[in-house]
Structure formats: structure tokens, C-alpha cells
Amino acid sequence: MVKFDILHGQGAGWPDRLTAVRQWFRRRPGPVFRLSEQDGTRLFLHYATLPVADRHQRFHGRSPYGLILERCQNIDFNEAIILGQKVGRRLIGVVELLPSMADDEPAYELAVSVLPAWQHQGVALALVQAALNHAAQVDPLRPVVLFTETDNQGMLRICRKLKGKGELMGGEYRFLFRPSLRRSGLVA
Numbered sequence: 001m002v003k004f005d006i007l008h009g010q011g012a013g014w015p016d017r018l019t020a021v022r023q024w025f026r027r028r029p030g031p032v033f034r035l036s037e038q039d040g041t042r043l044f045l046h047y048a049t050l051p052v053a054d055r056h057q058r059f060h061g062r063s064p065y066g067l068i069l070e071r072c073q074n075i076d077f078n079e080a081i082i083l084g085q086k087v088g089r090r091l092i093g094v095v096e097l098l099p100s101m102a103d104d105e106p107a108y109e110l111a112v113s114v115l116p117a118w119q120h121q122g123v124a125l126a127l128v129q130a131a132l133n134h135a136a137q138v139d140p141l142r143p144v145v146l147f148t149e150t151d152n153q154g155m156l157r158i159c160r161k162l163k164g165k166g167e168l169m170g171g172e173y174r175f176l177f178r179p180s181l182r183r184s185g186l187v188a
Ligand SMILES: CC(C)(COP(=O)(O)OP(=O)(O)OC[C@H]1O[C@@H](n2cnc3c(N)ncnc32)[C@H](O)[C@@H]1OP(=O)(O)O)[C@@H](O)C(=O)NCCC(=O)NCCS
Pocket: 053, 054, 055, 057, 058, 110, 111, 112, 113, 114, 115, 118, 119, 120, 121, 122, 123, 124, 125, 126, 147, 148, 149, 152, 153, 154, 155, 157, 158
């Protein structure tokens, strides 16, 4: 929290004052929460305001606005597990867990995105960890899969940190997380 004497203190020039005001407005992300139906528009705005390259990575190249809007309008928020973090009203980070299949067994597919101004601050790592914990609570035996491009250094780092098992598949990496292994303590 910026103190007011920073703004009024002797010797504080305009650049210092502007920096102080910016810091005052730049609040910390709130707690991780589960999105519900009423968050559909906010979810679309999050995806729409990602830079093109990030949106491309998030949606594996399939990212025209129309498709994303339709997707956000049709998500079943009871079935999908979507967690996010807000700053004010803005969703700055989102992780989705959607029912899927992996190696012929029911799984969740995980995908995550963080707005550029909040990247490199541990937001994605915390969201992915929260999503894996959530998945393990809902169904301890159901694996979680995540697909990422091979040059996505941030995502690769997170997957490796969280002990995902990676393999190349169709030019992308597929990471597999097994909740039961995490819960039993076999994986740190
Ligand atoms: C990938 C992405 C989610 C990472 O978000 P983030 O909040 O910046 O990640 P974190 O801050 O939690 O970083 C976790 C680790 O990855 C590293 N990292 C993050 N971005 C990185 C990058 N571009 N290059 C190298 N390392 C990176 C961090 O340094 C950190 O490592 P550390 O804990 O050892 O310091 C974000 O860049 C993004 O939204 N990209 C677009 C969408 C996307 O690619 N999604 C993945 C496919 S589903």
C-alpha cells in the first residue's frame, strides 16, 4: 500500500508521484475462485484481451473472436471446472479443466492463461496447482492432461515443476498428471 506522504512529501517530483499513483492502482490478485455462469462475459473478455500470440498458444491456433465468444456462451459451468483470479473486476488469470479422454480413459483437459501485465509472478503456477488439487478432490483416479507447444517455455517449466509426465504427440507436448500419485505422496 502506498502511503500518502509519498505523494505529498517534499522533493517528490511528478515522475515519483505518477509511479506512486500507478502502484496504488495496481492491486494484488484476489483469491482463486471458481467461475459460475454469471462470469461468462468476464471469461470472454479475459481471452479477448490476451495478445494474439498468447491467445494462439492458449487455443492451439484456433482463436478467432467469434469462436471464443461462442465457446464462452456454451460452457457448462457445472460440468467444467474453471478457476480464476481477479484484480478488481478483471480476470487476470484463468485455468480450465474440461472433461476429456486420455488413453481411452476419462480425463480432464487443463488449459491456463494469464494477462501479460501479471505474467512472471507465479499466477499460472498457483492456478494450475489449484486446478490439480481440485481435480484430485473431485475424482482421485481421473488423470489431467495438458497440451502445449514445444516452444512454450513458461508452460513447460510449470508442467515440469508440477511433475507432469511429458511426451511429444502430433508436434505438441502432452503432459499427464495423475492425482492419485500426488495424493499418495509418491510424487512430491
Ligand atoms: C504460460 C503462461 C500461462 C505462464 O504464466 P505466468 O503466470 O507467467 O507463469 P508463472 O509466473 O507462474 O511462472 C512459472 C514458472 O515458469 C517460468 N516462466 C514463465 N513464463 C516464462 C517464459 N516465457 N519463459 C521462460 N520461463 C517462464 C517462470 O519463471 C516460473 O519459473 P520459476 O518459478 O522457476 O521462476 C502465460 O505465459 C500465458 O498465459 N501464456 C499464453 C497462454 C498459454 O500459453 N497457455 C498454455 C497452453 S494451455
